[in-house]
Amino acid sequence: MTRWGKAGERLTDDEAARRARAHNSGKNATAAAQAAAEAEGRRGWEAGLVTPWRITHALDMRELYGPEVDKACGVEEPAVDHWELGILYPRWKQFTALAELTGFAVDWFSLPGDPIRVEETSMWWHLKPSERAAIDDRIVLRFQPGAITDTLRAEGVLRQASARRPCREQRATALPSRRQRPTSNNQPAQPETRSESAQMEQTEGDLDATQTYVENGAPIAGGRWHILSDDSVIYERPTGEREPSVITAELLRTSPTWTRQPTA
Known part of the structure; x- marks a missing residue:
């Protein structure tokens, strides 16, 4: 099968093979990027x-x-x-x-x-x-x-x-x-969670945290999640700001997405 380059130039077998490899490499890179995005989305x-x-x-x-x-x-x-x-x-x-x-x-x-x-x-x-x-x-x-x-x-x-x-x-x-x-x-x-008002008291000052969790692998949100004595959760952003978390203590403890930090 004859392959053509620019301006009707006939490609040699080596040139055609190089173009095919470059084309396939681009397709593979796109597929890999899509797979990585889907894996990150799943996480x-x-x-x-x-x-x-x-x-x-x-x-x-x-x-x-x-x-x-x-x-x-x-x-x-x-x-x-x-x-x-x-x-x-x-x-x-x-x-x-x-x-x-x-x-x-x-x-x-x-x-x-x-x-x-x-x-x-x-x-x-x-x-x-x-x-x-x-x-x-x-x-x-x-x-x-x-x-x-x-x-x-x-x-x-x-x-x-x-x-x-x-x-x-x-x-x-x-x-x-x-x-x-x-x-x-x-x-x-x-929407508000039932414990949110109580959690707000823990957004400033010292935390009464019993357990602290971080994300496994490369972080998506970053920061740390602190489980308090009443099982409510405070999210500490990478900047140090704190807020009541939408992530429950149950989810932190049972999902492979997070890992518990050792206590000092």
Whole structure:
């Protein structure tokens, strides 16, 4: 088979072989990069680091609304609404379907960082009052801890524990729809855990931590997770700032994503 180069130049067998090797090498590098991104995304998903606001952002960027979104992700309505509300954590197959639908890499959904609100940008001052009122600014920053552990246990990531009731939020039946075209700027309150007020007392000063965990391998979020005497968890960012964690003590102790630091 004759192979041609630029301007109709016939390639020698050696030149054709070199081009074929370069082409295959590029394909292999792309496949390796995709595999690495998927592995990192899986690690973030298993760690419970996927954030609802990134799911909302990805869907809004692609202008994806309605029951077709749920169908494409392999779930029934209103599952995607519940993902965005942070009360139902997607299963791995559903999560990868969401990534494929939106065109975002699976590891993007668990990247650290906080969303930028439109009113914090210069674009806000260029919008008419009617355009500002139409902006959907409902942001849910994190998943309910019980939603994360329920899904990871069902997927076999966590060891099965004794039977317990589903988390309070998952028992709710009447919830606002999120996957409709935005028409107002109503913003629901962020989900709160029952122990969050008590945890806030530990965000400053000395920690009464009984166990401390860090991520295995290259860190995704970085920092440390401190389990307190009442089994609540404080997350200490790499900068030293502390905040109540969405990761439960059970998840830290049973997931291979974390490892316990030896006490001094």
